[in-house]
Amino acid sequence: MLAGVCIAVLVLPLNFGGAAVSAPTIGTALGGSPVAINWILNAFMLSFGSSLMVAGALADLLGRKRVFAVGVALFAATSLGISAAPSLVWVDFLRALQGIAAALVLAGSSAALAQEFDGHGRARAFSMLGTTFGVGLALGPLLAGFLTQTFGWRSFFLADAAIGLTGFALGVPKLRESYDPHANGLDWPGAISFTAALTLFTFGLLQGPESGWSSPLIVSLFLGAAVMAIAFVWIEGRVTRPMLDLSLFRYPRFVGVQVLPLATAFCYVTLLLVLPTRFIGIEGHTAIGAGLMMVSLSAPMLIVPLTAAHLTRWMSAGVISAIGLVIAAIGMLWFSGIGLDASATVLGIPLFVIGVGAGLPWGLMDGLSVSVVPKERAGMATGIFSTTRVAGEGMTLAVASAILAVLTRLRLADALARSPGASAHAVTEAAQRVATGDLAHAAVLLPALGQPVLVHAYDGAFRVLLHMLAAITLASAIMVLGFLGRTPSAASPDDASPALSGGKGIADR
Template identity: 60%
Template sequence: MTSTISPGTTRRLAVLAAVCMAALALPLAFSGGALATPAIGRDLGGSPIAMNWITNAFMLAFGSLLMAAGTLADRFGRKRVFACGVAGFTLTSVALGFAPSIVVVDLLRAAQGVAAAAALAGGTAALAQEFDGAARTSAFSALGTTFGIGLAFGPLLAGWLIAHFSWRAIFLAGAFAGVLSLGLGVPRMHESRDPQARRFDWAGTVTFTAALASFTCGVIEAPSRGWASANVVALLAACVAFAIAFVIFETRSPRPMLDLSLFRYPRFVGVQVLPIATCYCYIVLLVVLPLRFIGMDGYDEIHAGYLMLALSAPMLFVPFVAAMLTRWMSAGVISGIGLVIAGAGLHTLGGALHAGVGPAVIGPMFVIGVGAGLPWGLMDGLSVSVVPKSRAGMATGIFGTTRVAGEGIALAIVNALLAALTQISLRAAVPHADSTDLSDAAARLSTGDLAHAATRLPDVPAATLQAAYHAAFGHLLDGLTAITLLCAFAVFAFLSRVRTQDEPVTTRTHDKRVSLDSPMVELAPRLIELTDDKR
């Protein structure tokens, strides 16, 4: 007995493969860019501020424009936005492979983030139209698995490419994935639009992006210029002004980009703690640990990539374990336990690093990955389980924005904090050094640039600079541990009785339950709205 696959099924599988191929390039662009930062600095030079923007420019553009891209996809066509996003990502990746200066790298990384937002929003919206029922669940499961693979093995692949070719090969590999996506699936993808799509919220998008950009710029500038400098104060004040304007616009708009009234639900507020917690216990480590391993501890890129597997590999399986555990425990409790485990791993990692980087750090890094992986697979379902069903689409949109934008904010804060702590340690070790030289050296050490830091303080032994950095890094891990445990406490307080399939807080008893416990919903912040529209 033989079975045949219909042409329609073949076409949909090709579309799924195209979206998955594009999704594979996104985590590589994030983690690979972070791992490549020391190599880019050695090749192109640049100030500590310019080095920080290599990752922050991508995350800022990606996070601030993700929801806006979803609105554009609904209105102008999911296929069109996806194709434009992948094409833009491919072109910027090629251009990054030939970038002549650090300034060009930073500008192209911002453009790459814009394209990534369009590709992700358009691709996930297109999948929601191509598949129905169980097939849709399987499609998004495949997409989520692809993201997990990219996140887990991105540092290792990036290290291998740098070791055998150069940092430019990382971006060219992303361009190759984009070309495959464009050629494989876009011609087979059907165009779809939402006839009831909202008008583009220009005021909300501009003020939201401006607030994030002002805050990120201010925090990145602060270690070099000082927190009391006129530029930094002006940027932080602009952030507050734009944030206030954003709230005013969104509360007065009949169809806002972000419905802020959802924050009236205490448990919804509690859900927003989860992505913030994973930012500080997991995402920031994907950036700062490679900088330390390569720039301060002498590892080459490929061995640093091997070490990073201990942190990222649990994301391949732990979210699925968390989903199974919901049969016996509430999702809120599982998430809180995961954060406690991650906090313990952070504390243990700090102790292990006192003896230097070696096999002793693998266990704590693995524990951190396991702890972060437990809420990672549940928090998307929780984001819709704690609000009325009619608000589920907007809830996932707010949650997705909190997650991606929060990652950029967390990176900026952690980089600034590490620079400040390093400066304090240097001041204690070299009390008579010039303040300007000391500040610049600390900023360079925080990006893993030991060589240029030594040129700013030529009379200070390299061992002293390393010791100051290591002490600061230990204090940073203490701070991350405290933040993670505080978030765990908040999760237990707000969400301990919440399951991913609980009835929303204010729904009537005859409403259907919202069941979105798949960890892959994180890739489709507008999936619920799209499903309702299709019905």
């Protein structure tokens, strides 16, 4: 049963880095605007993050086994649909459905395993689940690169379906059904306002470089996102069973824990999703070559999180996490100084350093998310943390993509000032094409500039982006140290349940 669940869950991390490797090829094969190409990744991340808390409520209400089974079946069905998609619009739509399926799989599997195992068995089961995520993150880019280059991009999604159905066949028949007897419905107003806020904000970020940040469309999207966010907070403060219990944020250490997934999104997940575009579209590597290079970044996730757990015998989890973020920032600064013509070995060393740094908080933050609140609030804390993690990853990806497009446009505009003739619209679209790795179409839009100039503009923009990500990561390290660096006193309200602040607790988990 555990093997089946882990195999089914494996498709989730595979789709993080794997889909990023396949995205440039999909964009080339099916065409479409740069915004549509960005939605290959963002549609999945956005729907995944915005559906997690609803999926958890459905698992309690309808049954954990049932939600897990429906999620796996839907994930396999959407994967098959993507493999046969005739256009980029269909790929984006099915990727959004796939994100909803991923939320059902993760929520259902986590709740089901918690019912199936107790004590040390439960700790080992969730350790296996965590290891599965590490394996998926490490192998996703390599598997996608091999399949995309050898059999075409559609084969990666066929493999997704096959893996998911294998997990379904092994795991679902062995799972027992379980419910929350106190569940009494869903917080639909909260779910709708939360999803609307995320969607409007993300769409505004992706469309901004093309439409202009001061255009009525973009201003309306951001205003709508703000209104929906305010509505969500207002709703959650008044419903009987809120989707998000805002009172948890009165625990300072819980607030600090929410910084960790956002920090790792900026220093790790964003690179995991953006770098394949650079390697394939800008540097001209094959899909397999890009996948091999990405292993340098993702492979540490197989070992470092477990190492971090053991280090808590001597240091607090907050200090270890802060050290990891500093290491990741150093790796990004190192990587920013390497040119586009560098060898895979030269590029791989700083990527490995980034992976090691990100792996330290990665191995601790799940346990921290439930240890810094009273024990009876652990379920809600996990839901909030998971949503912060996945939704934050989607938003940071959208932010990074928008920044990269804007910075590239500024550099192209400077280059064209020396040889004018292109329209502002052509420069904007070319910048977005370059940011998504589509040099061929960008060169057609700006014939006065050769591809070397376009590559140079991207390189300069990417270096600045890395500096910005490193600065955010360092600021996050300071915040984590302030919120989580000290060992809480026995009188602290954050200690209402065992804290992962050092000593034996985290290693046992």
